[in-house]
Each structure stands twice: as structure tokens, then as C-alpha cells.
Amino acid sequence: xxxxxxxxxxxxxxxxxxxxxxxxxxxxxxxxxxxxxxxxxxxxxxxxxxxxxxxxxxxxxxxxxxxxxxxxxxxxxxxxxxxxxxxxxxxxxxxxxxxxxxxxxxxxxxxxxxxxxxxxxxxxxxxxxxxxxxxxxxxxxxxxxxxxxxxxxxxxxxxxxxxxxxxxxxxxxxxxxxxxxxxxxxxxxxxxxxxxxxxxxxxxxxxxxxxxxxxxxxxxxxxxxxxxxxxxxxxxxxxxxxxxxxxxxxxxxxxxxxxxxxxxxxxxxxxxxxxxxxxxxxxxxxxxxxxxxxxxxxxxxxxxxxxxxxxxxxxxxxxxxxxxxxxxxxxxxxxxxxxxxxxxxxxxxxx
Ligand code: AMP
Ligand code: MG
Numbered sequence: 475x476x477x478x479x480x481x482x483x484x485x486x487x488x489x490x491x492x493x494x495x496x497x498x499x500x501x502x503x504x505x506x507x508x509x510x511x512x513x514x515x516x517x518x519x520x521x522x523x524x525x526x527x528x529x530x531x532x533x534x535x536x537x538x539x540x541x542x543x544x545x546x547x548x549x550x551x552x553x554x555x556x557x558x559x560x561x562x563x564x565x566x567x568x569x570x571x572x573x574x575x576x577x578x579x580x581x582x583x584x585x586x587x588x589x590x591x592x593x594x595x596x597x598x599x600x601x602x603x604x605x606x607x608x609x610x611x612x613x614x615x616x617x618x619x620x621x622x623x624x625x626x627x628x629x630x631x632x633x634x635x636x637x638x639x640x641x642x643x644x645x646x647x648x649x650x651x652x653x654x655x656x657x658x659x660x661x662x663x664x665x666x667x668x669x670x671x672x673x674x675x676x677x678x679x680x681x682x683x684x685x686x687x688x689x690x691x692x693x694x695x696x697x698x699x700x701x702x703x704x705x706x707x708x709x710x711x712x713x714x715x716x717x718x719x720x721x722x723x724x725x726x727x728x729x730x731x732x733x734x735x736x737x738x739x740x741x742x743x744x745x746x747x748x749x750x751x752x753x754x755x756x757x758x759x760x761x762x763x764x765x766x767x768x769x770x771x772x773x774x775x776x777x778x779x780x781x782x783x784x785x786x787x788x789x790x791x792x793x794x795x796x797x798x799x800x801x802x803x804x805x806x807x808x809x810x811x812x813x814x815x816x817x818x819x820x821x822x823x824x825x
Contacts, residue, residue: 512606569685
């Protein structure tokens with residue numbers, strides 16, 4: 475299959491609309507289209523068409539028990555796919571939709587088991603990206619879309635990343651440039667008594683508490699090595715991983731730098747191709763291997779935005795081992811560390 479890449483160009487409204495209409499037609503006919511959202515690129519299919527949803531699992535190599543998020547473009551469309559929507563969820567929607575928040579509800583009959591990984595619940599998000607929203611509307615209102623990467627790889631934050639993983643597997647990629655946030659949405663489960671965060675993201679538990687009061691964290695997330703299974707099936711799989719081994723180094727900044735310099739030199743001496751993930755502030759203190767800045771500690775949003783792209787850059791440069799600083803900052807730091815720990819298979823050196 476030939477994969478066509480259509481670029482959305484600012485100012486070319488008519489041409490852009492035509493490109494989105496072509497993509498929507500593919501979706502309405504049961505095909506797949508990758509498209510930009512504000513979090514990461516999604517791999518979309520008509521969420522109400524079981525055969526279409528199935529194609530997503532094939533293209534990604536995704537385990538069939540890992541459900542998809544259904545993307546909508548307006549509030550009125552929620553009732554058709556979800557039942558028992560609590561007032562708290564509506565309040566969160568008012569605050570954070572469109573935006574990087576996914577909510578889980580009991581599903582309506584109309585949502586096929588192929589879309590929900592066999593679960594009786596459905597995950598729903600209204601993205602805040604003009605291309606995504608126009609596409610959802612033109613395609614009929616409901617697009618099932620996980621991240622548009624091969625299962626297990628870092629999520630794509632640019633159309634080029636999608637092309638690397640999906641070329642020849644899907645008919646079309648809509649290129650809307652680099653995404654704004656760079657990490658997948660926060661997931662909040664409303665299918666049980668007390669709302670629970672199943673995946674951390676840009677919208678933090680504190681931001682949620684400010685709007686609705688109490689929210690729990692999935693214990694399987696908090697104690698990831700405890701053997702408790704996280705409730706979101708996707709959170710149990712190895713994820714976001716570059717080809718190289720990734721090791722996080724945690725401690726006081728000066729000690730971290732010393733340790734990373736020592737470890738990279740040692741790796742290079744033993745014949746390995748080594749990489750370093752530092753920040754704008756720290757990179758000048760590293761001396762060995764391929765050194766990359768992930769962003770600035772003064773604005774941790776930059777770190778979130780560049781994380782997956784940097785992991786993919788190291789893939790391209792055939793690095794064997796990457797040593798990275800760790801980022802347990804508040805706010806989005808929790809989501810960043812959740813992804814980095816997974817990418818590292820929980821390998822952390824404390825110094
Ligand atoms: P992705 O879109 O690739 O970021 O993956 C979607 C995430 O949402 C995965 O971690 C899924 O396990 C999770 N998810 C989707 N639907 C549900 C659901 N009904 N219940 C629990 N988790 C869900
Ligand atoms: Mg994903």
C-alpha cells in the first residue's frame with residue numbers, strides 16, 4: 475500500500491479542507507488515517523466500525539486487549555457512546571475539553587468490542603487541534619485513535635515519526651507539523667464510584683482536584699513494581715522504548731553529571747556508542763558520547779515536548795546505551811517520569 479502524506483499549510487484554507495475531506499472519506503470507508511492532535515499523532519479509524527478498528531491493531535502490532543480512545547469534536551456527541559456520565563465528569567469536560575484529558579465511562583451498545591478491547595467501558599477525548607477536530611466532524615463524529623507508532627515504540631510527535639513506523643501500512647498521513655504537548659493525554663476513569671487517574675499527563679491530579687475535589691491515583695501506577703496491575707491495559711506493556719538501553723541517573727545535579735561522564739566514558743571505552751540526555755542548563759558539563767538537550771528545567775513543558783523525538787533521534791544514530799538525567803519535577807514532571815521510567819524499563823542509578 476502506498477502511504478500518501480498530505481501537509482496542512484497555514485493560510486491555504488481551501489486546499490487544507492480538501493485534504494481533510496479526502497482523509498475523512500478514507501475513514502468513512504473503513505480505512506486508517508494518521509493525524510495530528512495536541513498530545514501526539516493519532517492513528518485513526520471509524521470508532522463505530524469494528525472492521526476499521528481492527529485494522530488499527532494490525533497496523534500497530536498492538537495487543538488486542540489494549541483498548542482505543544474514541545475522539546469526538548463536540549459535547550453533544552458524548553451521549554451516543556457513553557452512559558452514566560457523572561456531573562463531575564461534565565465539570566471536567568467544561569474545564570479541560572477540548573484538551574489533553576481522556577475520560578472513561580460505561581459504553582453504549584453502539585461502540586463495538588473491537589474498539590474497547592472487549593471492555594464494557596469506553597475512553598473518550600475531545601482533542602484541541604483544529605485539524606483533528608475538523609477531521610472528526612467530517613468523518614462522522616467518532617474516531618478511534620491510539621498513538622500512531624508501532625506498538626512499544628515512542629509515540630510520534632511529528633509526521634516524519636509516523637511515516638517511519640507506518641509507511642506502506644496505512645493509506646494516508648495528515649502532516650500538521652510538530653505537536654504542542656508531546657505526551658499522551660491524562661486518563662481519568664469515571665466508571666467506578668470515585669474518579670481515578672489511570673495515566674498521568676499534562677492535566678495533573680492537582681488540576682483535577684481543583685475542579686472536582688477528590689481523585690485517586692491508580693495504585694498500579696504509584697507502585698509500579700508492586701505487582702499490582704494498572705487498570706488501563708496499555709499501562710502494563712513495555713512502552714515508549716528506544717532501541718538503545720536507557721538508564722536514568724537520579725540525585726544532586728553535580729553528582730549526576732559526574733556519574734554520567736564516568737559511565738559514558740566507560741561505555742565508549744568498552745566499544746559502545748553512548749548517548750546523554752541533559753538539559754540546556756547542564757549539557758555543557760558533559761564530555762563524552764552524543765549529548766542532547768531535552769529542553770530547559772525553567773519550562774518543563776519543553777522537556778515533555780522533546781522527549782519522544784529525542785529517543786527517536788538516538789535510534790537513528792544507532793546509539794547502544796543512553797544515560798539520562800531524571801525529571802521528578804512537580805506538575806508535568808510526574809507524566810514525564812512515568813514515560814521515562816517505562817522507556818528505561820525502570821533502570822535507575824541513584825547517586
Ligand atoms: P494510546 O491511545 O496509545 O495512548 O492508548 C490508550 C490508552 O488508554 C491505553 O493505555 C489504554 O489501555 C487506555 N484505555 C483506553 N480505553 C480504556 C478503558 N475503557 N479502560 C481502561 N483503559 C483504557
Ligand atoms: Mg500509545
